[in-house]
Amino acid sequence: MKLILLGAPGAGKGTVAKLLTKMDGSVQISTGDILRGAVQAGSDLGKQAEAFMKAGDLVPDELIMGIMEKRLQDPDCAKGFLLDGFPRTIPQAEALNDLLDRIGIKLDMAVNIDVPRDVILDRLTTRRTCSNTDCQAIYNVKSNPPKQEGICDKCGSPVIQREDETEEAISHRLETYNEKTAPLIGFYDKQGLLMTVTATDSNDVIEAVKAKLES
Ligand code: ADP
Ligand code: ZN
Secondary structure, eight states: OEEEEEOOTTSSHHHHHHHHHHHHOOEEEEHHHHHHHHHHHTOHHHHHHHHHHHHTOOOOHHHHHHHHHHHTTSGGGTTOEEEESOOOSHHHHHHHHHHHHHHTOOOOEEEEEEOOHHHHHHHHHHEEEESOTTTOOEEETTTBOOSBTTBOTTTOOBEEOOGGGSHHHHHHHHHHIIIIITHHHHHHHHTTOEEEEEOSSHHHHHHHHHHHHHO
């Protein structure tokens, strides 16, 4: 499957993407994970992206398109992909359309995961992430804590609160979402690709996507 996952920060895009990869071997492509990896590695890309990310601002479209242009042409994308956190702006969505036309790929749909704002806020402040950039497993201090406090179940690395998950950066990220990313819902609706799922349980989102793909 070739899907875009839309939704506010904390809507569960990453969790849904991981569940979907298990269905048919499609790969998850998270621009947030790629960028955090680059920041930790101290690469050029990381150096250019770091300050934007820390403040909860979007990284410039050119940098993101540079990453995606390469990534979408990697052989593992042939089976399918789940775009998690990309596109995030109308210019990125337009550039993605051009890129897909050029490389001859057609999207199945854009899934908008719609979650109430109070649930989002609660999730983001209680979310914890594995600090190992090859793992980046997600936990929640209330609903899904690691077995041993502060230690990742999967790889044993420390589990931390992301630097952009302070209250200030979170409210800024939500504003940025409303202003820059929410317009993509109308953009994909116009193209006849939009599916909106209102659900707080990621398994319900998966079921809805499966049903739609099979119909
Ligand atoms: P979340 O969806 O939880 O906000 P992500 O992990 O997707 O977080 O992204 C973290 C940060 O990485 C964003 O706040 C932004 O600075 C940057 N980023 C990720 N994807 C993009 C993108 N497509 N365009 C611009 N910036 C991005
Ligand atoms: Zn881990």
